[in-house]
Amino acid sequence: MRTDMMTTDRLDTFGRVSGATLLASFVILALAAAGLGYSQSGLLLGLFVVLLLIATAFSVSRHLLSGRHPDNSDSVRSSVLSRGIVGWLFGVVLTVFYVILYWFPHLLGGMVALFDLPSNLLRGKDADQWFMYGTFYTLAVVLMGIRAMARYRGSRYHVIRTMSVMFFQLILAFIVPSILVLFRKPELYFSYFWPLDYDLLWPSSVEQLTQEGFLGAFALTWGIILTFVATPILTYFFGKRWYCSWVCGCGGLAETAGDPFRHLSDKRLVAWKIERWMIHGVLLLIVATTLLLWLNTLAGGAVLGSVSSGFTQFYGFYIGAIFSGVIGVGFYPLMGARVWCRFGCPMAAILGIQQRFFSRFRITTNGGQCISCGNCSKYCEMGIDVRWYAQRGQNIVRASCVGCGVCATVCPRGVLKLENGPGDGRFGDGFVARDSVEILRPGD
Numbered sequence: 531m532r533t534d535m536m537t538t539d540r541l542d543t544f545g546r547v548s549g550a551t552l553l554a555s556f557v558i559l560a561l562a563a564a565g566l567g568y569s570q571s572g573l574l575l576g577l578f579v580v581l582l583l584i585a586t587a588f589s590v591s592r593h594l595l596s597g598r599h600p601d602n603s604d605s606v607r608s609s610v611l612s613r614g615i616v617g618w619l620f621g622v623v624l625t626v627f628y629v630i631l632y633w634f635p636h637l638l639g640g641m642v643a644l645f646d647l648p649s650n651l652l653r654g655k656d657a658d659q660w661f662m663y664g665t666f667y668t669l670a671v672v673l674m675g676i677r678a679m680a681r682y683r684g685s686r687y688h689v690i691r692t693m694s695v696m697f698f699q700l701i702l703a704f705i706v707p708s709i710l711v712l713f714r715k716p717e718l719y720f721s722y723f724w725p726l727d728y729d730l731l732w733p734s735s736v737e738q739l740t741q742e743g744f745l746g747a748f749a750l751t752w753g754i755i756l757t758f759v760a761t762p763i764l765t766y767f768f769g770k771r772w773y774c775s776w777v778c779g780c781g782g783l784a785e786t787a788g789d790p791f792r793h794l795s796d797k798r799l800v801a802w803k804i805e806r807w808m809i810h811g812v813l814l815l816i817v818a819t820t821l822l823l824w825l826n827t828l829a830g831g832a833v834l835g836s837v838s839s840g841f842t843q844f845y846g847f848y849i850g851a852i853f854s855g856v857i858g859v860g861f862y863p864l865m866g867a868r869v870w871c872r873f874g875c876p877m878a879a880i881l882g883i884q885q886r887f888f889s890r891f892r893i894t895t896n897g898g899q900c901i902s903c904g905n906c907s908k909y910c911e912m913g914i915d916v917r918w919y920a921q922r923g924q925n926i927v928r929a930s931c932v933g934c935g936v937c938a939t940v941c942p943r944g945v946l947k948l949e950n951g952p953g954d955g956r957f958g959d960g961f962v963a964r965d966s967v968e969i970l971r972p973g974d
């Protein structure tokens with residue numbers, strides 16, 4: 531019998547088994563944190579990984595066995611995906627985890643020790659809380675990435691884009707930094723640039739990198755070229771999607787582990803207004819902080835004196851830790867997966883300004899075909915009311931659009947297309963399709 535005959539109830543059973551197995555893997559972690567199994571850490575880690583694999587297998591099967599792709603039927607019925615009681619509980623657990631991770635890591639105790647074996651293999655030393663967190667993060671991107679590829683298997687754009695974020699997280703943000711530590715080198719992350727990697731260009735980091743020999747000089751040059759040369763060029767040709775949906779670790783987590791929550795983004799006009807104030811406020815803050823620190827250094831400490839450390843601590847604590855970590859990921863089940871990208875990321879702010887005013891990227895709409903079903907708006911993780919533009923046949927040229935392409939994929943009428951073309955007619959409906967230079971489009 532064809533798989534698309536699988537009933538919704540049976541598909542939901544797959545989803546429930548996946549959720550229950552995931553919960554069991556969390557119980558393993560909680561037991562480890564409580565100090566149980568110190569002597570059996572290898573066994574517990576193995577059990578944890580096996581449970582994660584089973585949870586992934588059931589979730590992937592659920593999507594493969596569904597005749598629809600993407601199958602969004604669970605987003606309304608599932609409590610965890612519709613801000614039900616389980617969703618709130620999950621949000622609280624995630625948030626508490628982040629608070630403990632940042633400020634009370636000693637409470638994690640045996641949970642960190644679970645990861646001693648992989649840490650010793652990769653880095654030549656016992657795990658700390660950040661290695662454990664990096665492992666969780668990478669597992670989430672890779673395993674949920676496999677799930678996302680099953681969900682969007684009908685779209686080459688999504689499959690390749692998901693493989694891209696999995697690659698950058700696994701190789702550049704996990705394996706390479708670990709191997710550098712193994713060889714007693716500085717732990718460098720080559721897929722993050724200023725201002726997302728906010729202290730990369732601060733005087734203290736620059737001084738430290740210049741003392742690290744060739745590798746430090748390479749990392750600094752790489753960061754400067756990517757920040758000031760490659761980023762503007764790539765954003766001009768492809769919009770901010772080249773980074774936010776193909777490379778960035780925060781975006782990678784949002785597109786994989788956060789994908790089931792994408793419909794929870796706030797679509798109201800007031801959210802759009804708050805978003806613009808907040809994200810540009812954070813951008814101003816990091817630019818001002820960086821400039822002041824350099825001014826202070828050049829003036830031999832005469833400008834800020836000891837106050838400069840207050841600036842750096844303020845940014846690191848409130849933006850780097852609370853906003854991007856605790857709220858950015860902890861609130862996935864409540865506010866969707868792009869809270870940080872939408873309201874706080876200074877990198878997204880810069881890319882967005884350029885995308886809005888100086889880029890070839892736009893989403894074109896064939897308004898005559900739109901049936902106003904609202905799918906596009908509902909599944910836009912950045913809270914853009916896509917339908918509003920589609921109904922009017924207007925191109926979508928929004929600073930916040932990360933070019934994920936899901937709006938186009940869920941549209942039943944093929945109204946929306948992500949395109950890169952010449953600037954003429956970019957904002958209106960006079961876009962001439964034959965002049966466009968497209969990369970992979972959703973639906974291809």
Ligand code: SF4
Nearest residue numbers: 910931932934935937
């Ligand atoms: S408008 Fe479409 S491509 Fe842009 S962020 Fe929203 S869903 Fe993704």
Ligand code: SF4
Nearest residue numbers: 900901903904906941
């Ligand atoms: S999903 Fe397509 S048909 Fe439905 S409102 Fe959006 S553009 Fe219109």
